[in-house]
Amino acid sequence: MTRVWNNVADWLDRRNALAGRSMGYVPTMGALHRGHASLVERCRGENEIAVVSIFVNPSQFNDPKDLERYPRTLHDDLALLERLGADEVVMPSASELYPHGYRFRVEPDSKAQFMEGAYRPGFLQGMMTVVLKLLNIVRPDRAYFGEKDYQQLKVVTDLVQEFFIPTRIIACPTVREESGLAESSRNMLLAAEAKEKAACLFWALTTAAGPVEARAVLEAKGFVVEYVEEHWGRRFAAVFLEGVRLIDNVSILEVKRL
Ligand code: PAF
Numbered sequence: 001m002t003r004v005w006n007n008v009a010d011w012l013d014r015r016n017a018l019a020g021r022s023m024g025y026v027p028t029m030g031a032l033h034r035g036h037a038s039l040v041e042r043c044r045g046e047n048e049i050a051v052v053s054i055f056v057n058p059s060q061f062n063d064p065k066d067l068e069r070y071p072r073t074l075h076d077d078l079a080l081l082e083r084l085g086a087d088e089v090v091m092p093s094a095s096e097l098y099p100h101g102y103r104f105r106v107e108p109d110s111k112a113q114f115m116e117g118a119y120r121p122g123f124l125q126g127m128m129t130v131v132l133k134l135l136n137i138v139r140p141d142r143a144y145f146g147e148k149d150y151q152q153l154k155v156v157t158d159l160v161q162e163f164f165i166p167t168r169i170i171a172c173p174t175v176r177e178e179s180g181l182a183e184s185s186r187n188m189l190l191a192a193e194a195k196e197k198a199a200c201l202f203w204a205l206t207t208a209a210g211p212v213e214a215r216a217v218l219e220a221k222g223f224v225v226e227y228v229e230e231h232w233g234r235r236f237a238a239v240f241l242e243g244v245r246l247i248d249n250v251s252i253l254e255v256k257r258l
Contacts (some may be wrong), residue, residue: 001093001095001256002078002081002082002085002086002087002088002089003087003088003089004078004089004091005088005089005090006091006092006093007093007096008091008092008096008097008137010091010210011088011092011137012137013152014088015137015138015139018049018088018132021048021049022046022047022048022049022141022142023047023049023050023051023138023139023140023141023142023153024042024043024044024046024047024049024050024051024140024141024142024143024144025043025046025050025051025052025053025134025135025138025140025143025144025167026039026040026043026050026051026052026053026086026143027131027134027141027143028052028053028054028055028056028077028133029054029055029056029057029070030055030056030071030073030074030076030077030185031070031071031072031073031183031185031188032071032073032076032077032080032081032181033175033184033187033188034104034175034183035082035146035148035174035175035182035183035184036080037084037175038172038175039144039145039146039172040052040081040086040144041084042085042144042170042172043142043144044084044085044086045098046142046170047140047141047142049087049131050085050086050087050088051086051087051088051089051090051138051140052081052086052088052089052090053089053090053091053092053134053138054074054077054089054090054091055091055092055094055097055130055134056070056072057097057126057127057130058094058098058107058126058128059098059102059105059122059125059129059130060122060123060125060127060130061123061126062120062121062122062123063206066245067085069124069189070185071185071186071188071189073188085134090134090137090138092183092253097130097133097134102126102129104129105125105126105128105143106125106128106129106132106159107125108124108125108128108155110122112124112151112155114229114231115151115227115229115236115238116151116230116238116247117151117198118227119177119226119238123153124151124155127152127155127156128155128156129157131156131159132159132163133166135160135165135167136165139142139167139169141168142167142169142170143167143168143169143170144170144172145158145169145170145172146172146173146174146175147171147172147173147212147247148174148175148182148183148184148247148248148249149247150232150234150236150249151236152257153169153171154232156169157169157171158238174248174249176202177199179196179199179202180199180200180202180203180206181195181198181199181201182202182246182248184246184247186244186245186246187246189244190241190242191242194241194242194244196239197221197222197241198246199236200217200218200221200223201218201223201239201241201246201248202248202250203218204217204218204221205228205235205237205248205249205250205255206250206254206255207255210230211228211229211230211235213227214228214235214237215228217238218237218239222241223239223240223241224239224240224241225237225238225239226238226239226240233251233252233253233256234249234250234251234252235249235252236248237249237252
């Protein structure tokens, strides 16, 4: 049975009772999909206790409208986590995680100021700040992050090293629909037709000769392109489709093999 913790104090008591058992952790903002499910399954397989948190973190949204319309599907999320066999679900409130407002924050170094760091001001700060808080509350041996949010994964890996947090960050492959579209909570905001078109993002990233061509292909298909860039042997893009922001990335080595 999955246990749900709505406040930090009760969870911390439970955490103490679980001391000595290996613990894996999947941080989420809810609106769970097959990508999250794959993280939870791996987490369960590699640890005695699988913990999931659900918290829509206001500090990582630079646009209040984006925060407001972020999908919230709590009932379905809890049913899915029960089916997946998650042991513990931690759902703190904003007033508990930010009791004095957004008083202290983690600042990434200037090397992180590109892609998401450049186009979503405050996103990396807010995300790192909440991940630091959550890791300190959950104290897991391993934490599972998807490669779809690759820059987030890199930054969090550096964060745990810099702050000597005894958690191993485990990178997990992006889960895709048959069309190639990367699973994302934001896909829920797309109408059926737009969702079909959204698959072109993966297709453009994997077939274009380079970022310039990928951008041209995406623009011709009607996407508003924020960036197409290459880093760490991967090709990244952020686009808007009917006002919904989508990101994806692929390994350049894999692209060349296709
Ligand atoms: O990837 C997400 O869902 C969020 O950025 C995270 C890691 C749960 C922090 O709020």
